[in-house]
Amino acid sequence: MTRIRWQVFTTLLVAWAGAGFGTCHAQEVAGHVPEQIRQAQQAPSSPGSSEPSATAWWLPGDGKTLAALAPYRDAFGSVGVLNAQGPVATAGHPFFEPIGRNGRACVTCHQPANGMSVSVEMIRRRWEETQGQDPLFAAVDGMDCPNLPPADPKSHSLLLERGLFRIFLPWPPKAADGSDLEPEFTLEVVRDPTGCNTHPEYGLRSANPMVSVYRRPRPVANLKYVTHQGFGVFAFIGKNGLPASRDPETGSPSGMNLLSDARQPTLKTQAVEAAVTHLQFDGKLDEPRLQRIVDFESQVYVAQIRHAAGNLMEEGGPPGLGVRNVAAGREGLLGNNITNFVIPLGDQWKHLPESDDRNRMRESIARGHDVFMFRTFWIRDAMHLNTVGLGNPTKRTCATCHGMHMMGMDVANGWMDIGTTNLPWAREEPLNPWNSNKTRLPLFKITCKPGVPPHPFLGRVFYTQDPGRGLISGKCNDVGTIVMQQLRGLAARAPYFANGSAASLREVVDFYDRRFNIGYTDQEREDLINFLSAL
Amino acid sequence: MRLPLATLAALFIAGTAVGAGPATGERVSFVSCPIVRDTSTVPCWLAEYQGVLYFLTLQTDVSAPVNPPWLGHKVLVEGVVSGDADICGGRVLEPVALSVMQELDGSCNTLLPAEERYNLTFEPPRPPGPSRGRLAFGDPAPRAAATPGSALREFTLQYEFDGMVAFRHAQTLQKILEAARATHATGIRITGFRSASRLSNGSVMRERESIARERAEQIRTLLRGAGLDGLRYTVQVKDLSKRPNGGDDAARRRAEVSLEGP
Numbered sequence: 001m002t003r004i005r006w007q008v009f010t011t012l013l014v015a016w017a018g019a020g021f022g023t024c025h026a027q028e029v030a031g032h033v034p035e036q037i038r039q040a041q042q043a044p045s046s047p048g049s050s051e052p053s054a055t056a057w058w059l060p061g062d063g064k065t066l067a068a069l070a071p072y073r074d075a076f077g078s079v080g081v082l083n084a085q086g087p088v089a090t091a092g093h094p095f096f097e098p099i100g101r102n103g104r105a106c107v108t109c110h111q112p113a114n115g116m117s118v119s120v121e122m123i124r125r126r127w128e129e130t131q132g133q134d135p136l137f138a139a140v141d142g143m144d145c146p147n148l149p150p151a152d153p154k155s156h157s158l159l160l161e162r163g164l165f166r167i168f169l170p171w172p173p174k175a176a177d178g179s180d181l182e183p184e185f186t187l188e189v190v191r192d193p194t195g196c197n198t199h200p201e202y203g204l205r206s207a208n209p210m211v212s213v214y215r216r217p218r219p220v221a222n223l224k225y226v227t228h229q230g231f232g233v234f235a236f237i238g239k240n241g242l243p244a245s246r247d248p249e250t251g252s253p254s255g256m257n258l259l260s261d262a263r264q265p266t267l268k269t270q271a272v273e274a275a276v277t278h279l280q281f282d283g284k285l286d287e288p289r290l291q292r293i294v295d296f297e298s299q300v301y302v303a304q305i306r307h308a309a310g311n312l313m314e315e316g317g318p319p320g321l322g323v324r325n326v327a328a329g330r331e332g333l334l335g336n337n338i339t340n341f342v343i344p345l346g347d348q349w350k351h352l353p354e355s356d357d358r359n360r361m362r363e364s365i366a367r368g369h370d371v372f373m374f375r376t377f378w379i380r381d382a383m384h385l386n387t388v389g390l391g392n393p394t395k396r397t398c399a400t401c402h403g404m405h406m407m408g409m410d411v412a413n414g415w416m417d418i419g420t421t422n423l424p425w426a427r428e429e430p431l432n433p434w435n436s437n438k439t440r441l442p443l444f445k446i447t448c449k450p451g452v453p454p455h456p457f458l459g460r461v462f463y464t465q466d467p468g469r470g471l472i473s474g475k476c477n478d479v480g481t482i483v484m485q486q487l488r489g490l491a492a493r494a495p496y497f498a499n500g501s502a503a504s505l506r507e508v509v510d511f512y513d514r515r516f517n518i519g520y521t522d523q524e525r526e527d528l529i530n531f532l533s534a535l
Numbered sequence: 536m537r538l539p540l541a542t543l544a545a546l547f548i549a550g551t552a553v554g555a556g557p558a559t560g561e562r563v564s565f566v567s568c569p570i571v572r573d574t575s576t577v578p579c580w581l582a583e584y585q586g587v588l589y590f591l592t593l594q595t596d597v598s599a600p601v602n603p604p605w606l607g608h609k610v611l612v613e614g615v616v617s618g619d620a621d622i623c624g625g626r627v628l629e630p631v632a633l634s635v636m637q638e639l640d641g642s643c644n645t646l647l648p649a650e651e652r653y654n655l656t657f658e659p660p661r662p663p664g665p666s667r668g669r670l671a672f673g674d675p676a677p678r679a680a681a682t683p684g685s686a687l688r689e690f691t692l693q694y695e696f697d698g699m700v701a702f703r704h705a706q707t708l709q710k711i712l713e714a715a716r717a718t719h720a721t722g723i724r725i726t727g728f729r730s731a732s733r734l735s736n737g738s739v740m741r742e743r744e745s746i747a748r749e750r751a752e753q754i755r756t757l758l759r760g761a762g763l764d765g766l767r768y769t770v771q772v773k774d775l776s777k778r779p780n781g782g783d784d785a786a787r788r789r790a791e792v793s794l795e796g797p
Contacts, residue, residue, distance in 0.1 A: 235712050235761040236705040238597075243760035251762060337666040376663050378646070381607065388702040391594055391603025393571065393646070395578050397664040453637040457607060 029272050029284060030264060031174035032472075037276045037283075038208045039168055041101075042201065043139050043146035056113030057126060060098040060105030060135065063091035069323070071305060072113040076491035076533040080305035080313070080323040081112045081221070088296060094289040095296050100279030103135035106271075106293065109165065109217040109278065115302045115489025116221040120163035120500065127153065127160060140280055141166040144440075145196035145212070157440055158194065162500030164214035166196065168277065169263075171204055171211040173474050176245065183474035184452040187211065187467065191443035213466040214441060215260055215498045221302035222326055222488050225407045226257050227267060230332015232412030239384045239413050242473075255412045260482045260498040262415055263472045267294045301327040302489040307534050309349075309361040320344040321534060326406060326488060335405030342399050342408050343487075343535065345369050361530060367523075368531025372398045377518040381457035384416040384481055392457075398512075401484065408487035408535070415481040419515050420497045421466040422458060422480030427501040427511075441465040441499065448476035455479065466499055491533045505529045556587035556626065559618040563589070563628070564734045564781055566611050566636065568643035569604040572623050575649055577659045579623030580604060582612050584735070589614070590625030591633060595660045597702065601631060606643050609636040611696050611740070613732060613785045623653045632785035634696035687714055688794040692754070696732060696788065697742050700753055708754075711792055712761050721796030722767035723758065727751030730787035731776035739779055742788065747772035750790045767795075 056072055058064075066088040070081040090096035095106045110116045118136075126134050132151045139146040142165060148155035158164040173181045189197045189204065196212040197203045204211055233255045237244050244253040245265040254265035264270040271293045275281035285293075303323040305312050313322035320329075320343035335342035349366040352359040378393040379385060385401055386392035394400070401416065402408040410416070419425025429439045447461050454460040455477050462479075470479035482498045496502040502511055509528055513520050520528070557563055565584040569591065572579045577594040580603045591612065592601040604610035614628030621627065661667070690711050692704050700708070715723065727750035731741040751770045759768075775787045 234705060234709050236708045236757070238705050239702055241700040241702060241704040241708060241757070243757055243762075246762070253761075339666075341665075374664050386605060389597035389599065389602040391571075391578075391580060392605035392607065394594055394603075395573065395663040399665055454639065456605065456635075456637075456639075459639055 030269060031176050031178035032170050032263065033273050033276060034178065035170040035174065035208055035210070036168060036273065039202060039210055040140055040277050040280050041282055042208075043280070056111070057122070057129075058096070058107045058111055058113070060096065060103060060108055062096065065089050066112060070112055072492065074113075074115075074304075074492035075494070077304060077306035077308065077312075079113075079115050079489050079492035080303060081116065082301040082303075082323040082327055084299040084301060084327050085295075093292060093296065094285070095293050098135065098279070099285070099289070100275060100281035102138040102140065102280045104138060104279050106220070106274065106279075108134075108136050110220040113492065115219050115492040116300065117217045117219040117489075117493040118163065119493050120161070120495055120503075123163055124160055127156070132156065138278075138280070141168070141278055144194035144214075145199055145202055147195070147199060147202065158214045161440065162214075163216055163495055164500050165217060165278070166194075166212050167215050168196075168202070168210040168212050169471050171209050171471070173472055181474045183470075184449055184476040185470070185474075185479065186447045186449065188445040188447070189442065190445045190463070191439070193438060193440050194442065197442050211444075211467075211471060212442070213471070215466070216495070216500050218259065218485060219302060219489055219493065220297050221300050222407060222486055223267065223297050223300075225329075225331045225404060226255075226409070226486065228255060228332035231334045233332075237413045239388050239415075240475075244413065257409060257412065257414050257483055260415075260485075261469045261472045262413070262483050267297055302492075304489065304491055304534050307361070307491075308357065309365055309530075309534060310358045312534060316348075318345040318349060320406060329406040331406075332411075333405035334403055334411050335408075336399045336403035340405045342373065342403060342405060343369060343531075344405075364527045364530045365534050368527035368529070371520075371524050371528045372402070372531055375518075375520075375524065377516050379516055382416055382418050383455070383457060383477055385418075387456055387477075402487065404486075409484050415469045415478070415483045417468070417480040417482070418512075419480075420482060420501060420511070421464050421468060421499055423463040423465075425515055426465050426499075439465075446470075446476070446479050452476050468498075487532065487535050490535055505532050508532070556585070557616045559616055561616050562614070562735075562781055563616060564611070564613045564732055564784070565736070566609050566734070566740075568640070568645065569606060569608075569610045570645045570647065571606060572647040572653060573649040574623065575654055577655075577661075577663045578603075579625070579653070579655075581623060581625045582610060584612070588625040589616075590622040590627045591631060593622075593655075593659055594663065596666070599660070601633060602703070604633050604635050606646065607639055607641065609640050609643055610634065611636060611732060620656070622655070634698065634785075637697060688718065688720075690714075690792040692750075692790045692792070693786070694750065694788040694790070696740065697746060698788070699746075699750065700757060708757060708761070711758065711794075712763060715758075715763055715766065715794055718794055719797050720766060720794040722769065722794075723755075723763070724769040724771070724793040724795055725751045725754050726791045727754075727770070727772050728787055728789050728791075729772070729774045729776050730784055730789075731779040732784040733779040733781035735781070741776045741779075747774060754790055754792060769795075 068083050068087050071078045098105050109118050111118050114122055126136055137156055142159050143155045144158050172183050175181050192198045232238055235253045246253055247266050256262035258264055258270055268290050271290055275285050301323050303326045305323055313324055319325055333340050349362040376395050376397055379396050380393035404411040429437045444464050448454050464480045467479045469481040496508050502508040509525050567582045567584050570581040580591040582589050592603055611634040614631030617627040617629040619627040692707050727747040729742050729747035731739050733739050755768045
């Protein structure tokens, strides 16, 4: 298809799709989605590949059965994927079938072998096996920008280097009903290494103005915890008093913990958007398929099951470890206390009689748990943490923020800024004549408008690689705040943080050590890493 | 870290005897940098004014009636000098209202190390890490539905100086929402107030002119956003900034919400 014919075709598609959302589904999708579908349909799509899969790679449309308990090797042992409702026949299942234009399925970026996310190691392997032809590398979000040359690794640098997918969102932001939101800040592109934010078709000054940021896929597992209606879920957000987003079907408030910017309230609304933006499905998924996706997602659990510490599912083992315990646990509980605990381990691993490698690892995990729960440090200048009544600084522990029982994410409305995307803490390449590497992420200058209080810790003007929640709420103090993730299946899905800036669990721990001047000893660091790797 | 000479003197004196400064029961209002003092348990929050060190509050959790201020910002302190024994070397203010000043101030950066002589003489409401023994918050339990006759119909939201809705208001807004539904309210009357604070040095700090209306309209917007969009809203404003008295100035920074009908 020539470029001109393609443009005509996409224009017609855009017109049709826009009409579909505008007339039939205006109340059923979030306000920003109609703009997203226009860009998704505008981006080229590549056909699916028939290349043979890697051992653990799940191809869209494979038609295999996903076992009730499927173990996959990872860097620290094995991660387990548990289907609580039994084996899943994937033939014809909308989570596993390519339902959009680009040959992807949900499973493409939510691989069982990677704890229902996708690791950068797997992405690189997939690139080598298919010479970049796998639908995983679809231009719409698997490229740094859809206009770049296909099959060139440079066009996919963020995906191949950090496992990042492009998230494109309308700017200025849209309210839930699709109306314009007046943001409290201006956003200026000061660095655009991918070219997408300044691109005439895809960027902020295009006919359909979009901001592009780059984020990791979140694990589609353990979602009864992520979507709970228990502790802390109210009509008003406990962090700022503003109304929580609501389930459009029931009107119930959402815990707003699904996506890194909390832009979708439910699994169903998330699936609608993901089909549009990631699969290039051109419309709104029908109710039966949506329900099947939600039903599958609501019964799948992930946790580490084998480790140098041995079988994490053994009878009588720690109640917070292993995927069966995760599936059986109670959702909606605060675990930042010694009644529930975040990850209940019990005492059986604290002082073991035999001093073999397995028991030494068990003791290390138990110590790492105590570092996580009880090792205090000064948490300072973290938006939506120090500002919610704890004071700045506050002498607390990891479990203060990572407080959800069994998951280690925030119990509700979990966005905060610890500095993963906002400067001066976000990871940037050192600039000097001896380093040829450049930071591949965009950089935005944020200016809080007059009449709005300055950001409490960054002032009126500051810089960010990803405005996070601020792109949805338009609030100055939300810029750079990111909904924290669950801590399950970590060993299977590096890199970490929403922008993939930590390549390993050690880099995660080092980030916190540097950010909050914790001063971990080598022993504390090693124990904490071992603990995290066993979740 | 460098401390002003006055602060060092106050720390020394306050550790041994109290006598200087305002008498018990006297009101003090001032703007100052907060000071954090670590202890073997939770940190204390202090502020110094005219050579006297005051204890403001302890670190507890989000449910505390008084929340600690922020380093990096000055704080407006409005309190009454208590006759209680000093805490962390500071004279106790009880009650006390704290308002974090919005503009950043890098000079507010004093974090003092723990010293044996400033250990707390009581067990704090919760330790610095996970809550112990009791839960700071209980497990979620189903609440009994409010009946029309029992539900409150008047609510007050208190603000920090120049402040708008924040984390501490979520519970009150939730109560308004639930009461409006339980009573089948047909209207909501919202009155936003503007206030001022008379400081101990005689000067007056006034909230920004438009804040009374901003407060009232924000509440209307939030209630509508949470689902109360079919009701009749009446918004009014009151300016109480003309005559601050150094007494109940903090209490005047408020909004009142009344449910109407049926």
